[in-house]
Amino acid sequence: MVAAARLIGPVGGVTRASPASAARFPAHRLRRNRDFVLLQVGRLFSSFGSNMSRLAYPLLALAVTGSAADAGYVSAVIFAPMLVFNLLAGVAADRFERRRLMITSDVVAALALAILAAAVAARSAHLWLILAVAAVDSVAGVFFRAGQSGAFRAVVPLPQIVAATSVVQARLSIVRLGAAPLGGALFAVTRALPFVADAMSYAFSTGSLLLMRARFQESRELDRAPLRRQLADGISFFLQIPFLRTTMLMVAVSNFSVTGIELAVIVLAKRDGLPGAAVGGFIALTGATTLLGSVASPLLRRLLPMRRILLAEYWAAVAYAAFVLWPSVYVLAAAFAAQAFCFPNTDSAVAAYSYALIPDP
């Protein structure tokens, strides 16, 4: 969850407006930007619902089968579509009408979640159904986000992008802090509830998209090269630049570790008999320290050399040694939260260098 949010980011290439232009176009003007407000309100509901489900999926797998391995399969299915469909979704966002693509994604995800919620309520949710719905929900999310990047650029004038990005960050913070505990609490009330809430959140998202007036499509020349060649060109470009090659490996390993440890926190908390809300609380703690890390980020960038910022998140993993000495889920959650403080610093540094080095982001 954390890793996915870190990788995808709110929008692509949004840091180009200068602080001076941001001052001339302050955030309050964005409140009068009807389409931007609609997009953000829709995304707030939708991402809140999705983050509730992302905690509820492994909890449901654990409740249905009692197997940590099954919870792992479900969490893996949530992340796998990003790998498989990311490029395809990018092409789809270029070639199809983006509003339609986003609405279709919302509707498909809502239907899948409604089916799962009905099955859970009828006590007939089997592992295969949880896996199938998690996969469909996640694939729909990949296509939605591919269209969303264009929608954001279509509704926010360039000089307002810095202020708009701050609004997006605030929205993400609300989601990081609130969604997991609420999802866990709803799951404790009745297991179908987080999925019902998520399905309803997609209805809000669809409604907001339908009310928007802007045209989401940008006029740009399409790359008609086959996907395989585009990917090969991209990989070849990466391998030629040592910094990109190294940071790509670093981020890939970090994502492996972070998503695994997050699932371990969930499974170990359930093994200790903690309620869903408490499990969500652990995830929210990570969200809180991530938020603190992003607040501290400008100061740390001034104080520390870039190489330390780039490596902070990785050295912070030494904190997991505390769990080896004292294997309690509370210690694990604390070590995870401590590492999460470094995420925004390392991520923003890697992203900034990537934007500078990679042409046509």
Next chain:
Amino acid sequence: MSTSNTMRVLATPLGPLTAGLLLTSASPRATIVALAAPTVAIAVLGSLSNAIRNVPPLRELADATSSATAG
């Protein structure tokens, strides 16, 4: 950028998969060691890597990129 994002998420599904399988068949300690050890190894490798140690200030890089684009 899509290519870079795709390559960076290559190992992401393996994280929960590994965690789930290890929590089922091994101890929580072994699971966390298996998940955290690659990150610490990357910290060591990154500290030794010239690409990271000699990373130029971002401003320099942006200037160089704009000159190359202009040129």
